[in-house]
Amino acid sequence: MVKLMKNMRKKKTSHKKYKFTYISVTVSVLFLSLLFVRGYTPFQETEENLFHVSVNGREVGVLGEKAQADELFLQARRNVAAASGGMVFMEPELTVVGEAALRGETDAEEDVIRRMEEALREDVYETMHRSYTVKINEYLINLASMEEVRQLLQAAVDKYDAEGRFTANLSYDRAREFGVYTARIVEAAQLETDDVQECYTEAGVQSFFTETSMEEVSEEEKDFDDYDLGILTMNFVEEVEVAEAYLPESQLTSLEEAIDLVIMEQATPSIYEVVSGDTLSAIEVKVDIPMDRIVEMNPDVLESVNSTLHIGDKLVITIPEPELSITRVEQKFYAETYDADVIYIDNDSWYTTDVVVRTQPSAGFRKVVANVTYLNDREVSIEILKEEVVQEAVAKVVERGTKVPPTYIKPLSGGWISSYFGYRQRPNVAGATSNHEAVDWATPTGTPIYASSAGTVARAGWIGSYGYAVYIDHPDGKQTRYAHLSRILVTPGQKVRQGERIALSGNTGASTGPHVHFEIRVNGRAVNPLDYVPR
Numbered sequence: 001m002v003k004l005m006k007n008m009r010k011k012k013t014s015h016k017k018y019k020f021t022y023i024s025v026t027v028s029v030l031f032l033s034l035l036f037v038r039g040y041t042p043f044q045e046t047e048e049n050l051f052h053v054s055v056n057g058r059e060v061g062v063l064g065e066k067a068q069a070d071e072l073f074l075q076a077r078r079n080v081a082a083a084s085g086g087m088v089f090m091e092p093e094l095t096v097v098g099e100a101a102l103r104g105e106t107d108a109e110e111d112v113i114r115r116m117e118e119a120l121r122e123d124v125y126e127t128m129h130r131s132y133t134v135k136i137n138e139y140l141i142n143l144a145s146m147e148e149v150r151q152l153l154q155a156a157v158d159k160y161d162a163e164g165r166f167t168a169n170l171s172y173d174r175a176r177e178f179g180v181y182t183a184r185i186v187e188a189a190q191l192e193t194d195d196v197q198e199c200y201t202e203a204g205v206q207s208f209f210t211e212t213s214m215e216e217v218s219e220e221e222k223d224f225d226d227y228d229l230g231i232l233t234m235n236f237v238e239e240v241e242v243a244e245a246y247l248p249e250s251q252l253t254s255l256e257e258a259i260d261l262v263i264m265e266q267a268t269p270s271i272y273e274v275v276s277g278d279t280l281s282a283i284e285v286k287v288d289i290p291m292d293r294i295v296e297m298n299p300d301v302l303e304s305v306n307s308t309l310h311i312g313d314k315l316v317i318t319i320p321e322p323e324l325s326i327t328r329v330e331q332k333f334y335a336e337t338y339d340a341d342v343i344y345i346d347n348d349s350w351y352t353t354d355v356v357v358r359t360q361p362s363a364g365f366r367k368v369v370a371n372v373t374y375l376n377d378r379e380v381s382i383e384i385l386k387e388e389v390v391q392e393a394v395a396k397v398v399e400r401g402t403k404v405p406p407t408y409i410k411p412l413s414g415g416w417i418s419s420y421f422g423y424r425q426r427p428n429v430a431g432a433t434s435n436h437e438a439v440d441w442a443t444p445t446g447t448p449i450y451a452s453s454a455g456t457v458a459r460a461g462w463i464g465s466y467g468y469a470v471y472i473d474h475p476d477g478k479q480t481r482y483a484h485l486s487r488i489l490v491t492p493g494q495k496v497r498q499g500e501r502i503a504l505s506g507n508t509g510a511s512t513g514p515h516v517h518f519e520i521r522v523n524g525r526a527v528n529p530l531d532y533v534p535r
Helices: 002-035 066-084 109-122 146-158 188-193 204-219 255-263 280-287 291-297
Strands: 050-055 058-063 086-090 094-099 124-136 139-143 166-172 180-187 230-236 240-248 271-273 314-316 326-338 343-351 355-359 364-375 378-391 397-403 416-419 439-442 448-450 455-462 468-473 478-488 501-505 515-522 525-527
Touching: 050 066, 050 109, 058 066, 058 109, 066 094, 066 109, 124 146, 124 255, 139 146, 139 255, 146 166, 146 240, 146 255, 180 188, 180 230, 271 280, 280 291, 291 314, 455 478, 468 501
Parallel strands: 343 397
Antiparallel strands: 050 058, 050 094, 086 124, 124 139, 124 240, 166 180, 180 240, 230 326, 271 314, 326 364, 355 397, 364 378, 416 439, 439 515, 448 501, 455 468, 468 478, 478 501, 478 515, 515 525
16 A cells, blocks of 8 residues: 555656746747847837838838938939939938837838838929029020030030031139039040140240240231141130039030030121211110221121111121030131222311212222131131232222212291102192192292292292292202292392291292192202101
């Protein structure tokens, strides 16, 4: 019995041992399995060990450390900015909420960064692109890259340099507080050798011989074949500066549009039509352009500032110019006909309307090498380097008057035009003509009639169908006639002033009613009085 009780105690003890061992092993296995679960964070009873991360209210992942969220957020912002190629403006908000958890999963860093980038892009409200502002005097234009700036400036050069001898060069101005480039035009060959060519200063005997040699070459007469023809120099007329900037895409101009805006001529030529009484000096004041410039713009109309203007002449007073202008000096060879300068002989006893050609011109023929200066397409000046005249030109010789011709006024006050100059229906009056060589002003009998211009009374009295009439000869060769008068107040040979009363209107001779018949004759031929007097 005692032995049986001992065996039973042994069995009971062994069972307890096995049970304890089973529980210990089970707990150990569970603990180890938790350690190997992906993203497991060891449990800490009092500290936060899982962090939920959101960007602009959008959850982007779970991390095991709060500092890790800040690092990944900074990297995501850098990635968004780098992908945009410019300066990005946004209002990002990072939110991190921590918790103390027994266990939990964390997200891979690359997934969190990707989601952060997606959230940031949704809230980007403007991207500022790195760009370049080209300043041409006060004109500004924005381009996307420095390469486009170079292409724009080179297009301005290539417009006139078909041989490709010159290039637009940008140099960094280190003296400026901010990064600014200045533009100039240089010879392409010179630009390639500037970095390798050594400059030195000659001195002593060598300098003397070099200077002497250059003087001998310059004094030696060149033949036409010895000149190096083509473009010698090119320059931008305006000051061109380029500055780096950050701008929204809406403010950038495409290269094609920039070329049109900067290089192509923008203005439309303005035309001035010459009217009665105009002189070149008066037009100069009206349009605020010097006379020699007006002559230069109108070679088909004007030979010089002394050229005679005619009513109806149309003068160009503006020339379209691009925003960026090019000046260049080109050495050229001409084999051409040419005209000698006009020779003017001033006659102080003649009026300015009197012009007589004394010698007809004859063109000459010559060979010339010259340096021609251009502003864009317009020739500005020419310097002849060598000239060989094959046939001399004969100059045109013109004699012209210098006195200002007299003016003419309406011969009465009031009245209304009852018959114009020219052909008309024949009035039912004996002696009247269908070719009316005057202007008639209807007016009551007795209206004062005045001399239209100063002169000498040639005739005064009854003159056939004119009835009572007055003829006045004027110094410029014209004659005025006043007919159908009721009373004459002057006598032949009398000198009269402009506006002096010479008669009273009437209805004498071949007349259909009270009026004054007014004629102006040039060299005996009747002309329209309304071309000379106001109505």
